[in-house]
Amino acid sequence: MSVKAKYQPVLDLGEKLAIKDGNVTEEAGVLKIKGEAATQYEKNLIWDKIKEIGGESPSDLKANITVSDTSVYHRHTVKSGESLSLIAKHYYGDPMKYKQIFEANTGILKNPDVIHPDQELVIPNL
Numbered sequence: 001m002s003v004k005a006k007y008q009p010v011l012d013l014g015e016k017l018a019i020k021d022g023n024v025t026e027e028a029g030v031l032k033i034k035g036e037a038a039t040q041y042e043k044n045l046i047w048d049k050i051k052e053i054g055g056e057s058p059s060d061l062k063a064n065i066t067v068s069d070t071s072v073y074h075r076h077t078v079k080s081g082e083s084l085s086l087i088a089k090h091y092y093g094d095p096m097k098y099k100q101i102f103e104a105n106t107g108i109l110k111n112p113d114v115i116h117p118d119q120e121l122v123i124p125n126l
Contacts, residue, residue: 003031003060010049017042020068033063041074041091041123043067072104074123078115091123100124 004011004026010033014022019035019042026032037043043065054061076087084098102112104124109115 002026003029007031007033007050007053007061009053010046013046013049017045019046019065029060031061033061033065035064036066036068038067039069039072039074040067040125070125072122073125076121076123078117078119078121080117082115082117084112084115087121087123092126097126100126 004024011024014033014035017037019037022033022035024031024033037046046063046065050058050061050063074091076091078087084101085095088097088101089095098112101121101123102109104122108119108121115121
C-alpha cells in the first residue's frame with residue numbers, strides 16, 4: 001500500500017472541509033501535505049485523522065496545515081434540537097462551557113436557553 005493510499009481518509013477529509021491551497025506530494029515514502037484550514041477546529045479534525053491512521057508521531061507523513069481565521073475556534077450553524085450545552089460538549093468536550101459560547105454571541109443571543117436553527121454562532125478560542 002502506498003503512503004498516499006494509507007492516508008487517503010485524511011485527503012478525503014481535507015476535500016470535505018474545503019482546505020484551501022492544498023498540496024500533496026510523496027517523496028521517498030513520505031507523504032507531504034500542505035494547506036489552509038478555515039478554523040483551528042478544522043485543523044484539529046485533520047490532525048486527529050492523521051493520528052488515527054499514523055499514530056501520535058507518524059514518520060511517513062509531514063503536514064503543514066495553517067489556519068486562515070485565528071480569531072475564533074470555529075463557526076457553527078445551529079441545527080434543530082441543539083442547545084448551547086450540546087454544542088459546547090461537541091467542540092470542547094464540556095457542556096458547561098456553554099457560557100463562553102453565549103458570551104461570544106451576545107450580539108445575536110439574549111438568553112442562553114434560546115437558540116434557533118440556522119443561527120451562525122461563534123465558537124470562541126478558550
